[in-house]
Amino acid sequence: MTERFASDAEVVERVLTHVRDSTTDLGEAWFEPVDNYRDHARFEAELSALRRLPAVFAPAASVVEPGDYLAREAFGVPLFVNRGRDGRARVFRNSCRHRGAAVVDGQGCAQALVCNYHGWSYRLDGSIAHIPHADGFPEDIADERSLVELASCEANGLIIIAGPDGDDSATSTGIDAPQLLLADTLGDHRLVSMTTEEQPINWKVLIEQTLEGYHIRSAHRSTFYPVQYDNLNVIEFSGTHSRVTYPYRNIERQATINPAERKLRGFSTTVTHLFPNTIVSTFPELTLVSVIDPLAIDCSRITTFMLTTAEPSPDGEGFAADGLALAAEGAVEDTEMSLAVQSGFRAGANDTIVFGRNESAIGHFHRNLDDVLASDGDEQSMATPVQLKQ
Ligand code: FES
Ligand SMILES: [Fe+2]
Numbered sequence: 001m002t003e004r005f006a007s008d009a010e011v012v013e014r015v016l017t018h019v020r021d022s023t024t025d026l027g028e029a030w031f032e033p034v035d036n037y038r039d040h041a042r043f044e045a046e047l048s049a050l051r052r053l054p055a056v057f058a059p060a061a062s063v064v065e066p067g068d069y070l071a072r073e074a075f076g077v078p079l080f081v082n083r084g085r086d087g088r089a090r091v092f093r094n095s096c097r098h099r100g101a102a103v104v105d106g107q108g109c110a111q112a113l114v115c116n117y118h119g120w121s122y123r124l125d126g127s128i129a130h131i132p133h134a135d136g137f138p139e140d141i142a143d144e145r146s147l148v149e150l151a152s153c154e155a156n157g158l159i160i161i162a163g164p165d166g167d168d169s170a171t172s173t174g175i176d177a178p179q180l181l182l183a184d185t186l187g188d189h190r191l192v193s194m195t196t197e198e199q200p201i202n203w204k205v206l207i208e209q210t211l212e213g214y215h216i217r218s219a220h221r222s223t224f225y226p227v228q229y230d231n232l233n234v235i236e237f238s239g240t241h242s243r244v245t246y247p248y249r250n251i252e253r254q255a256t257i258n259p260a261e262r263k264l265r266g267f268s269t270t271v272t273h274l275f276p277n278t279i280v281s282t283f284p285e286l287t288l289v290s291v292i293d294p295l296a297i298d299c300s301r302i303t304t305f306m307l308t309t310a311e312p313s314p315d316g317e318g319f320a321a322d323g324l325a326l327a328a329e330g331a332v333e334d335t336e337m338s339l340a341v342q343s344g345f346r347a348g349a350n351d352t353i354v355f356g357r358n359e360s361a362i363g364h365f366h367r368n369l370d371d372v373l374a375s376d377g378d379e380q381s382m383a384t385p386v387q388l389k390q
Contacts, residue, residue, distance in 0.1 A: 005236045005243045005272075012262040014234045015247045016255050024213075025235040027360025030367070031352040037202045037345050043297040046369070049376045050294070051075045051165040056278040059289050059305045060157045061191040063089055067109045067124060070194075071102070072303060075293060077164035079150065080104050082113070084124040089159050091152040092126055097145035107194065113147070122147050157186025157307075158289070186280075189287060189307035196303045199335060201342045203277065203294035204365075206302065209334045210271050210279045210290075212359040213246050219337050223330040228269075235361050240275035240368040242361040273361065275368055284323055285310045298342060 005011075018024055036042050055074065062070045063083040071080035071094050078094040080103070094102045096115040103113050103122065112129055113122040119132045126147035131137060151162035199206065217230035227248050234245040251267040264270055265282055272280040279290045289305040344350075355362040 003238045005238055006234075008263045008265075009259045011234050011236075011245050011264055012251065012254050012267070013259065015232070015245065015251055015268070018232050018234075019229070019247075019252060024232050024358050025360070026357040027235060028363055029357050030355040030360075030363025032355065032366050033352050034345055034350050037204065037342075038297065040297055043294070045373055045376065047075055047294060048165070049369075049372045050163075050276055051077065052163045052167075052376070053276055053372065054160050054162055054166065055276060056274055056289065056291055057081055057091055057152065057159045057161045058291075059186055059189070059191065059307055060089060060154050060159055061186065061189050061307055062107070062194060062305060063159075064191075065109060067111045068107075069104050069110065069113075070107045071104050072196075072291075073293065073301075074161065074164060074291075076295070078102060079161070079164065081152070081159055082124055086125075089152070089154050090124075090126065091150045091159065091161050092147040093150065093164075095148070096120055097128070097147065098131075103147065155187075157189060186287060186289070186307060189309055192286070192306040192308050194303065194305050196301055198295065198299060198301050199338070200299050201335075201338045202298055202345075203292050203300040204369075205338045205341050206292045206300055207273065207277065207279065207365055208355075208362050209338045210281070211242065211244055211273060211361040211365065212355070213244065214356065214358050215337065216246075219333050220330050223326055223333060227326075231358055233358070237361075237364055240364075241273055242275075242364050243270055243272045244361050245270050273365060275365070276372070283327060286324070 006014075014025070057074060057079065058070050058072070058081055062068070063081055066083050066085045066087070069080050069082035071078065073079065079091055080094045081089050081091045082104075083089050092103075094104060096103050096117065098115065098118055098120050101115055101117040103115050104110070111124070113124070115121070119130075120128065121130045123129045126149055128142040128145060131142060134142070150164065151167065153160055213229070213233040214231050216228050217225045220228075224246075227250075228246055229249065232247060234247075236243045236245075245264060245268050247268040248266075254262045254267060266284045268282075270282045274280060277292045277294075279288075279292070281288045281290070285308055287307045289307065291303045291305075293301045293303070295301055341353075355366075
């Protein structure tokens with residue numbers, strides 16, 4: 001069982017100690033070969049390893065009512081999740097069992113899943129409801145051609161898939177998985193928006209950019225630095241996952257309050273990396289779940305689900321628009337830096353890039369990815385990072 005991260009009180013205490021001593025959490029440094037971002041064979045190996053790993057598909061808040069569905073590609077494999085009449089979220093391969101056309105597109109709500117091509121229709125549980133002119137097909141075709149479901153489970157407000165090439169024998173009745181690490185359940189959140197963007201950046205660079213606070217002063221001089229510390233983080237590991245706490249300067253107010261009442265939300269952004277490719281980050285009234293999908297060695301799709309527990313106000317969403325604008329501005333700065341790193345790979349200056357002891361969550365990510373690649377093909381080992389259990 002993967003360990004949970006520390007309590008808010010413990011993390012705040014560690015932050016206050018760092019503030020007092022002008023220190024930050026230090027782990028191990030890591031040297032990553034530049035070829036690992038440029039070598040096509042390496043990229044293919046990563047993709048095939050990723051397809052075998054449990055991963056976040058979507059927050060449960062994206063499919064709330066029976067019939068709600070959401071399609072997206074995970075590691076290049078078209079999938080969709082829908083909510084059945086029995087309340088269960090199921091993840092299917094997004095391909096009709098007649099000639100293989102995609103069954104749904106984007107997001108929506110439908111009480112039957114009808115393929116546009118020849119009109120085969122499926123119930124929400126994936127079984128065939130109707131085949132037009134069925135007499136053209138063998139008699140028992142409907143029994144054999146349900147949509148193909150992927151093993152998945154839902155807990156703490158996240159829908160986790162076993163991996164498109166993962167262990168399909170895993171069932172969705174239980175989980176020993178990354179979402180249990182989240183300090184707050186996402187089960188009571190609602191979806192505000194889902195956005196996607198593609199960037200000409202390797203997927204690992206996009207993960208890296210979220211996992212260190214060493215660049216706050218330099219890259220976020222007028223956005224985050226006025227409200228956050230530079231190079232002052234608490235870094236925690238839990239199995240293959242990690243959490244980096246980025247305190248806001250207002251956290252110093254908590255020095256004088258009862259430790260049991262200390263809290264992180266509103267006084268820090270926590271960034272939880274759910275290995276391999278999901279980043280959950282917290283803001284005062286919002287939580288972002290970002291899934292980073294490798295599309296090519298130098299291109300990735302970022303799907304961002306914005307969640308909140310705040311009630312919508314009559315004149316708008318009701319949460320602090322200022323904070324949101326600031327976060328968006330900061331994100332643009334991060335993207336610029338990642339584009340600069342991506343182009344630097346072509347410069348021939350470095351055989352390796354180096355992550356300092358103050359950037360140890362990134363080394364943790366690479367170490368775990370290396371382990372997964374080393375054990376690819378060995379099903380026993382592949383099951384260890386995040387395990388779906390019976
Ligand atoms: S491909 Fe779907 S009905 Fe023919
Ligand atoms: Fe940043």
